[in-house]
């Protein structure tokens with residue numbers, strides 16, 4: 604089945620052809636190891652450093668503050684574990700939000716084993732973190748507060764600018780999982796006082812398997828991958844040169860084109876919301892209506908929440924790739940989403956999200972086709988939620 608319309612850009616994005624082109628020579632011609640001293644090696648080193656500068660520029664960082672990793676997941680692990688391991692025994696507490704990606708939540712859940720106390724901040728019905736609760740739980744025992752810049756399931760953008768200064772003035776480190784936000788909304792660490800920030804190239808039209816952690820100058824971390832001491836000792840392993848070059852080029856394109864891409868994506872997103880809500884009386888928008896990523900839509904269908912997977916599969920049959928939440932939890936697709944439950948959905952309704960995420964290569968015509976198609980598919984679903992209640 605060929606996918607005619609790809610509306611799952613929060614799961615991953617199509618690699619931009621300009622990125623593929625930039626990566627190609629680093630596989631076949633200039634394939635040296637950046638640690639080698641001969642000219643092929645030095646060329647590879649230069650390419651990695653150029654990419655580091657490109658990724659740094661996207662978030663207003665210094666190149667030396669970027670540590671390349673093999674994924675956003677690894678960047679999150681390095682941030683949390685690395686920060687806890689360097690903390691004094693009495694300061695190993697961790698605060699994370701209830702809707703963090705498993706790469707943060709599961710790492711955080713392991714933190715008590717490292718001697719830290721874990722607090723999980725609730726969110727409101729729109730998915731915004733409860734600031735009062737968070738600030739109440741900030742104590743001299745807190746080492747790291749980790750709040751995502753934008754949520755992968757509901758697309759909500761968290762108020763980091765209100766959180767980060769308070770966290771730092773309490774003497775804790777501020778980490779943000781910005782995997783869904785980098786390359787999509789402006790983020791600048793010169794004005795946003797975060798200490799650690801995770802990103803992942805495949806979410807902004809770069810290759811899979813390349814992430815990075817921004818580590819503010821002066822912040823001390825313990826590595827989680829030990830070996831030859833690459834990446835200033837913070838992430839040993841021979842660098843994935845072609846992938847890193849691709850991440851750099853993708854960052855450069857995102858930086859240059861974000862303003863125009865965003866205006867277009869916001870228009871597509873808003874048309875999708877308006878069209879689906881008008882065509883499907885049972886549809887409702889999940890997540891804050893304004894504070895959301897460009898291109899990100901998440902719908903529930905009242906009375907038919909248990910049928911979200913069927914709806915997604917029928918869309919797939921019709922050539923539309925969508926998602927019921929997070930690709931990272933495809934194996935748990937039939938289970939209630941912990942993100943929706945954190946928003947106050949009961950376990951039944953929490954099984955029922957349809958995530959449609961548009962990106963750089965989607966068109967207005969595709970949005971119109973989905974607006975056309977969805978009411979017919981939703982109309983054919985059985986209202987099993989009502990029957991079960």
Ligand code: PLP
Pocket residue numbers: 613614673674675676677704706751753754755780782783803804812813814931
């Ligand atoms: N954090 C968030 C918010 C994500 O959406 C994802 C991927 O979906 C990750 C982390 C993991 O990134 P990666 O796929 O690069 O490991």
